[in-house]
Amino acid sequence: VNFTKTTAIKGAGDTEYTFNLSMNITVLELPATSGQCGDTMNWSFDKDSYTLTISGTGDMYTITAESDGTYSNTPGWWMLPVKHIVVAEGVETLSKYAFGQADMGYYKLVESIQLPSTLKAIPDAFVFSENLKTLSVPEGITELGGWIIGNPGSSFGDLDALYLPSTLTKLDAATVILAGISEGSKIEMTPVFPTIYFAGTQEQWDTVE
Numbered sequence: 001v002n003f004t005k006t007t008a009i010k011g012a013g014d015t016e017y018t019f020n021l022s023m024n025i026t027v028l029e030l031p032a033t034s035g036q037c038g039d040t041m042n043w044s045f046d047k048d049s050y051t052l053t054i055s056g057t058g059d060m061y062t063i064t065a066e067s068d069g070t071y072s073n074t075p076g077w078w079m080l081p082v083k084h085i086v087v088a089e090g091v092e093t094l095s096k097y098a099f100g101q102a103d104m105g106y107y108k109l110v111e112s113i114q115l116p117s118t119l120k121a122i123p124d125a126f127v128f129s130e131n132l133k134t135l136s137v138p139e140g141i142t143e144l145g146g147w148i149i150g151n152p153g154s155s156f157g158d159l160d161a162l163y164l165p166s167t168l169t170k171l172d173a174a175t176v177i178l179a180g181i182s183e184g185s186k187i188e189m190t191p192v193f194p195t196i197y198f199a200g201t202q203e204q205w206d207t208v209e
Contacts, residue, residue, distance in 0.1 A: 031079035037061055041091060043077060050083035050109075057090040063097040071097060083109050083131075089116040096123040136163040139199070143170040166200030170209045 034044040041056035054060075064072045075098070085099060099110065111131045115122075115138045122141060137144065144164075164171070198205050 032076045033080070035076045037075050043075065045077055045080050045082070050081055051086060052077050052080070052082045052084070053086045053088065054091055054094075055088040057092070059093040060091070060095045060098060063095045065097065081109055083111045085110060085113045087113075087115050087119065089118055091116055092118055092120050094119070094123050098123065133160045134163070135161075137165050137168070139165040139167050141165055142167055144168065144172060161195045161197060163197045164199065166198070166204060168198070168200070168208055 033047065034042065037043045037054065038056060038058055038060045040058045041054065041060055043052060043054045045052050061073055061075075063074060066072055082099075087094065099113075109131060111133070113132065113135060115136065117138045117140055119138055119141065122137065122144065
């Protein structure tokens with residue numbers, strides 16, 4: 001954008017001076033606060049409470065990590081300061097990377113996650129957050145494996161409690177530990193969660209693989 005201004009300067013007599021000013025103006029498009037994230041699934045973001053709500057039925061669109069380090073089919077909420085996540089009843093699957101990956105910024109803001117009983121499984125690379133203090137895995141989930149809720153070097157040491165369902169039958173050790181410093185072939189493992197709560201009986205817990 002160019003501006004031209006002609007003006008008289010005090011003390012310069014009748015002489016007028018013309019000034020040309022150029023500036024660059026960048027127009028930023030504000031991110032959407034709602035959209036579709038599955039054939040029968042939608043999302044919305046409340047700016048006052050910083051809450052992301054995912055509702056509907058069925059499966060979420062798949063988010064894919066590309067070989068060049070980018071992600072395809074990324075959801076609109078990746079651009080928003082999400083602090084609270086509510087996944088409503090009816091949602092059956094969440095995509096891997098649904099709530100970001102360790103190299104993203106906003107994931108650190110997440111403070112709470114509410115999951116539905118209709119959820120069939122918790123995806124790998126679920127969420128990484130320093131501010132998430134508790135996580136409740138809903139009844140119906142039978143297996144937790146891989147780096148679902150943490151990864152080597154993640155900051156889940158700040159999580160105070162993990163609540164596991166009575167339906168759990170398999171728990172990968174890597175899910176509830178944080179890989180520490182590797183010295184040669186030795187890797188020191190430090191527990192991520194100071195407290196784990198299991199909704200079933202002692203007998204059920206003893207059979208969890």
